Amino acid sequence: MRYLILFFAVLSLHAAGQQVILSGKITDSQGNPIAFASLYIQGTTIGTSANEYGQYQIRLKPGKYGIDFRSVGFKQQTEQVELVADSFAHNVELTYEDYQLKQTAGQGEEDPAFEIIRNVIKKRQYHLTEINQYACDVYIRGIQKLISAPKGRLIRGVAHELQLNLDNNSILYMSESESRFNFQQPNNFKEVMMSSKVTGNYNAFDFNRAAKLQLNFYRNMLDIEGLNPRGFVSPIADNAMKYYTYKLLGSTVESGQVIDKIQVIPLDDRDPIFKGNIYIMENDWRVYKAHLYVTNRSNLNFVDTLNINQQYIPVNDGKWQPASVSFTYSGNVLGFRYKGYILGNYSNYDLAPQFPPHYFNGETMLITQQTTKKDSVYWRKKRPVPLTPQEQQNYNLKDSILKKHETAAYLDSTERANNKFSPASYAFFGDTVKHRYKNEVLTLNPLYETIIYNTVEGWAVDLKPTYTKKFGFGRQYTISPEVRYGFENKIFSINTGFNYAYDPTNQGVFYGRVGTGIVDLNSEGSVGIFLNGLSSLFFKDNFLKLYRSKYLMAGMQREVARGLLLDGSMEYARRNALQNTSNRTVWKFPNKEYTSNNPLNSNLNAPLLFPESNALTFKISAIYTFDEEYTTRPEGRVYDQSKYPKIRLSYRKGIKNWLGSDVDYDYADIQVFHNHINLGMYGYSSFLITAGNFFNDKAVSYPDYKWFKGNQGITFTPGISQYHFLPYYTYSPASFFEAHYEHNFSGFLFNKIPGLRKLKLEEIVGGNYLTQKLNPAYTEFYIGVQRFFFRFDYGFVYRGAGHFDQGIKLYYGI
Structure with missing residues (x-):
């Protein structure tokens, strides 16, 4: 008797777990399929949709069901079905909707x-x-x-x-x-x-x-x-x-x-x-x-x-x-x-x-x-x-x-083809060598960034390969050596960087760099090395100012709480000012001379910008994102655009007397920014506001000053902290305040103009402001048009109370 009860119990469980596949086709009265029609079991939210050809299927337990079939443009129809077998076919024909107009608006009346x-x-x-x-x-x-x-x-x-x-x-x-x-x-x-x-x-x-x-x-x-x-x-x-x-x-x-x-x-x-x-x-x-x-x-x-x-x-x-x-x-x-x-x-x-x-x-x-x-x-x-x-x-x-593409033979042949060196591609885009099995990637910077010219080094070679090794769950490390030699100043530099993403989920990264290098005096970055070479050789404009550094730096970053990212580093550097060693040009400019490598004195015979300086520097910053949201993937987090601004606090300390360091300063700033404020019909805005000060400036060398993202060429790289016309090496060891605002109308105006509508241009307006204790206020206003990676801006500059400059700036995605 016990076994008989057990048998019927197992049989009942099997019946309860059994499912019947109800399937069919939903059509109109002419037999045409109704794409994406929906069907739901009455009294529940169990349902599904038909495919592109009106075919549907749903798995249900055996029993009687009332099913509502619906589609936009058709009357809702309820079908009664009883499911007993493993599968059951049931086609449905829907009737076109019939809406009767009970009242109409008379002439001049509101509908x-x-x-x-x-x-x-x-x-x-x-x-x-x-x-x-x-x-x-x-x-x-x-x-x-x-x-x-x-x-x-x-x-x-x-x-x-x-x-x-x-x-x-x-x-x-x-x-x-x-x-x-x-x-x-x-x-x-x-x-x-x-x-x-x-x-x-x-x-x-x-x-x-x-x-x-x-x-x-x-x-x-x-x-x-x-x-x-x-x-x-x-x-x-x-x-x-x-x-x-x-x-x-x-x-x-x-x-x-x-x-x-x-x-x-x-x-x-x-x-x-x-x-x-x-x-x-x-x-x-x-x-x-x-x-x-x-x-x-x-x-x-x-x-x-x-x-x-x-x-x-x-x-x-x-x-x-x-x-x-x-x-x-x-x-x-x-x-x-x-x-x-x-x-x-x-x-x-x-x-x-x-x-x-x-x-x-x-x-x-x-x-x-x-x-x-x-x-x-x-x-x-x-x-x-x-x-x-x-x-x-x-x-x-x-x-x-x-499956074919994942075989070893195919991957080997693909890698041989993809990793084949192309001189034309390397000249403009660099070269990449991938090994899928080993999860390794080697990249080389393009030729136009490898063979360079500037007035400090003359012609130079700057090799910067990057090797990346990936592991599971998004972990990876990157090694980025640099080998650089100037043929006229005879200076050889070599350094190596290291970056290890040990905890992608929390943006955990160890990083560092050691060696010697030729460095831009503006730590925020000024003119690109390639564009500076062109402007020097063809127009005798050497905007870039360089110095030499022997350094050791190590740091780490990690998100310690939701929305709070901390970053800290320590660096020891021995810095030396450099002078021009070359005056080459493609064309002769008898009435024009190169400027010196000293931004404070353009005369070719200007003294060195600063004496040799040793600096032990501690940096720490914190970025807080309000209501931070993100997607968690196997390889780490992908962060969503926040609705609220972000706040960044930064502190930098020059430590005197340790390891021969001769700098002594304390610098801090606070920054509030947002890259995309959605204004609906009127497009979107972005802004950045920063206030900072050297609270202690007993011993500050020029490389330690606060720099800004200036621009003196005809091209520029869009960014909310980027100035259009500000000289590259504008600085001050005193307090400062800067503000940037840009609005993209996203076609709000041009879409109303028939001749421009098809071009899908985006209208841009913006302004940049900078005031420092030792310099007059600097203000820019600009308007521009953009499409994909092309942009044209026209701007006006005011320094103090008077008009200072105006001109065109271009961006073309390089």
Whole structure:
């Protein structure tokens, strides 16, 4: 009897754990597939979505179910099914939506849609915050296909290797991911990615994580990362009626609720705003579903048109959450036409999750080593949306190619080809030698940075190879020696740097450098060695001022608490001033002379800038990031852009008499900065404010002064602390205050000008300010235009009360 009871118990457990695969196809009345339709079990948030061809599948326990099938543009339809076997096929035909217009606006009267939208706006904040916390499962799939390519631009060998068939919409990129998304008001979230599978390279905006995929129309601005830097105004934003007009298209009843279909019409479609339809649930005044799109007239990046379909489902107690969202898009880059989609499916909502204490600790996403290790058997069992035949073929093909590429023979042949020395490439870009098996990389700086010229050394050779060895979990060390010889001053220098990332999770790094070197007097960096050589040889302008240092330095950094990064180092250096030894030029300048290597005295016979100086220096700094957020990956953390400014405190001490050190000073500064303040429709801003002082300056040598990022050439490198016209060697041992501000309108102005709209230019304005106790106030104002890595600025300079200078500055990505 005991064994009989045990037998039936085991049999019951087997039956309880058995699952039936319900599958089928969702079509319209003409038999056309309805892409990305959603289906949910009535009374639950268990559901899934159909694929691109309307095919769906869901795993359920045996039993009777009522299933709601929905898609934007169609009536909701409930199907009753009973599942008893291992699999059950059930096709569904949806009927097109039928919205009846009960009332129309008379001539001169306001459309009824406006009053509906006002009611929704009044409840916007309520719906935004009505759910205090929740957790849900999110499945995301992204596909990008190549439609056509210009003749001659797609190399036959590349097309064959990637198995691209332009007649069959070849898949360039495909990704899938499963996550558990956790949220808590006001804006805390953590996503745990359980599995991920990716093939190919992505060339559009990225939504491979649930936090980026969620489009919450109850927010005033919707940020679709990578698509438009200004974001998009929601049709139900507080100020939506400044950007939209509305038209009521009709009403219907679904599940006992009156649903209004409202057309969303831009007042100016050049602004980053939506077109399309939004569906509103009357009385509750919430979004029921939406079908919206944006076009390239809104100054989009990467794509020409983007369509968005989003649906909501009831969770419990009258609260609704997103059920599914799909993006379909198309684009054209240099004649390569592509299209794609991104599908997100939300299920298994829990509105009362038990988060442990301190669960929301700044970690917004967790990706473990096992996330990408799930095999095809796992995906066949867990994938909620079936693959299309082309998608399955793509996986099979790319998986076989990947296996081939991971063989020793292939990697050896690839490394031999990739590591082959190319003189032309080395001249402009340097050279890189990789050994994948050993996780080693050797890089050489390009030729134009190796053979150099300056008036201190004359022609010189500066070899700076870098060797990197990587280990597991993101740990790595880097060795960076430098060998330098000046042919006219006959000075040979050699030094070696070392960097060991021992704790990538907490930014833990040991670093150091020892040897002799030729060093820029401006520790912040002035003109590049290559550009200085060109300006010297062709224009007889030797901006760069150098000195020699024999030094030993060691330091470490680590994040000791959330948002608090400490960095400390100790350095001993023997510094010697240098003089010019060369006056070479390509062209003769009879009325122009080189300046000396002493920035205080331009006369060629000027004395040395400073006597030999020994310095033992201690440095420590602390950077604090408010509300720091990050993604944890197997190789370490990737930090998100903070909404708040950062604060940096720095202290530097010149220690006298130890090891013969002859410096004696105390310097400290405080800095507040932010690199990206999102201002929505108006672009983004960045700023930096610094105040500093030598509180003790008993013995300060020129290399120890506080320097600034000046610029005297026609080119510049954009950066929030970079001046446009400030002389490179402006300094003071006294107190100072500097402020920098820059705003990028991101096309807000140019997008309204027909001739400029297609260029997608970004308008920039900014200013820089510096005041020191011993120098008059210095002020710059500039305006500029930018596109990718090209930028053109025009600026004005004021020193004290009068105008000082003006001119053009260029940046071209080098």
